Amino acid sequence: MIVAKLKSVKQVTDMVAAYDKILVAGCGTCVTVCYAGGEREAAILASAIRMRRRIEGKNVQTEVRSIERQCEWEYLNELKDEIEAADAVISIACAAGIQAMGERYPDKPIFPGVDTLFIGIPQQQAYWTEKCIGCGDCNIGRFGGLCAVTRCAKGLVNGPCLGARDGKCEVRPELECIWTAIYNRLKGQNRLDELKQYLPPLDRGKGPDASPREYVREDMKL
């Protein structure tokens, strides 16, 4: 899932300082699951914006509406009336959804109410961890089901480096050195030979260095 976190109320209110009728648009998928951009959060944010404006001695009208996913046109179409009625929109979907909305409704100022962080999982209640940076050339099998490209702080595929201490990464002592984890995982599967193989440099043309990327399925076109 895509993990995002809410911006501060102050930051969001400042973004829409010039507008009086604000639509706060939530999204029912990833951001709901990470308690950032769902229906509930949209209502709370709208209320916080009204309170803040009142403190500033000004008024603001807010509308709240959440749709299943902001990254799909069919759902975005549902917001047509609310968007037309608003001066500006705060979208608390992930940046993909925010931009889809911007593309569908290009005449309306749209502002992000969240910071989109990463592709990850809810590791535990209220705690999400990054798992994938979208390198476009997945080799997770070699690493025993772990991604060295994402989860090694240096993205080493022939790790480890010298900086690990007590099995922890040099960047944050709470972070396990992923190479220790890879070693343990492969050892448990009796596949340590994988680590003897030299891995050549990644083709960065497949990953985020080749942004903005596109993907087409010719066979699925109508």
Place this chain on the structure above:
Amino acid sequence: MKEILGQNRLGLIAQIQTAATDGKDTLVKRAESLKDVVDGLLIDDAPMGQVTIDGLAVGALVEKVGLTRILKINARDHNRIALQARVAGAVALGMGNILCASGAHPQVGASPQSKRVYDLDPVQMVHLFQSITKEQKFATGQATPAEWQLSVGVEVTPFGEPAELYQMDVDKKIAAGAEFFVTAPVFDVDRFKDWIAQVDTAKVAVIATISPVHANIHLQGGQVPEQIQQRVDKAADAQAENIQLMGEILQALKQVEGLKGINFALPGQEDAIAQLIAQAGLK
């Protein structure tokens, strides 16, 4: 590196202080003060995200001193284009001795907001640089110049755990063509001896690093045994205590079979380096 490592004694290299604040004259003076002390200078590459004079400029400025120059290149700051450009620059300056390193992550140093590169890891760097020499062309397909001479080394740690993982790392680096290793700082010589016994020293020349105990030692792979940490913490004069400590380590390292060189990681402390070498009778 042959001049340094092919002697009857341990080859001696010293890290030269290259902090940008010092300026050109101080830099050259430091190199001159090491002239008859060590065999070679190790030129670091923006350690801990600090601004240092670029290693190629350092190499050009200290060439006249006549010491062998080894250029450390970190993966952190250079994509494969820049890596090859720097190596080409090093060869052009007659300093084709390259030490490959990953480089401490930007977040732990002086420039935590910086973008990280890490296009290649150090194993891939070794492999690439050796391929360039072997194939006589760069990764772009461009031919290397006529006088192409390169000696490629890489950093290693003898103290990583799990030991088997780090042994595989050593093997991979040798297989990739590393000619010399510069180790993480050594404090536990017995542990170091156990490690070097497992290294094929016929294939790779091991240079052990000596360093004082300091706050960021673990970022260089250094592990300080508890009793040594206590010793330095409790000392009235930590600097003097560190010199004493390094002297003892050097005496022990002299006896280690298979060891080819010592790297003095005391940038800016040229007198201390000279003192340590003299006291340990390394020359």
